[in-house]
Amino acid sequence: MENEELITIGRVSRAHGLKGELAVMPLISDTEIFLHLDEVYVKTRAATERKKIKAVRRHKKSLLIRFENCETPEDARLYRGAEILVKKSVIPELPEGVYYRHQIIGMKVYTGNDEYLGDVTAIIETGSNDVYAIKGADREYLIPAIKDVVKEIDVESNRMIVELMEAVEE
Structure with a gap:
């Protein structure tokens, strides 16, 4: 091959x-x-x-x-x-801000304060928006794939920046 x-x-x-x-x-x-x-x-x-x-x-x-x-x-x-x-x-190039699943899964996820949360392990399809499943060292997060939460995706550096909502942080 x-x-x-x-x-x-x-x-x-x-x-x-x-x-x-x-x-x-x-x-x-x-x-x-x-x-x-x-x-x-x-x-x-x-x-x-x-x-x-x-x-x-x-x-x-x-x-x-x-x-x-x-x-x-x-x-x-x-x-x-x-x-x-x-x-x-x-596979064709996608417009800016649109990603293939393989580009997101495995991505390292950080907060805006540079706190490492974990890696994206799955993408869950819901009726309204996708949800990223993130596995950290001591817990898992479900992060909605919306602009209010996902602030930045950098495919080149395999890094995602998110802003956690209060309910997610608890």
Whole structure:
């Protein structure tokens, strides 16, 4: 495999139908990228391998993907839980102030007073805004991803500055 960084853009939730399709839950907001891919990398517990895409279509909140040489439900079941990755160069640049999940997860989080809170471990999608789960040395924080709380995100230095609300600090 080439040395270019791979980015996770989806996760296989289950096999779908009788033709070897995989139901994939996208992990990026711009799902249009899936419709234009010729190949992806699939990361299972055993290995990461390059797969040629035979077909992609939208289905409810997920996407249905067929790989070459994946023709039966039994073939498709082998990929349950696998991550779908692409080369970083494939995903488009986002406008300023908009970030991909992989850019946020793992970021170091500090208060405006330079107090280290922890690392972003997950992004929870809610109806109105995302919430960042931050794991510190002695506690966890749930920080709403809104401008009143998240004051600065610096992807280059892998650093986020937040202003904690009173209820969060208690």
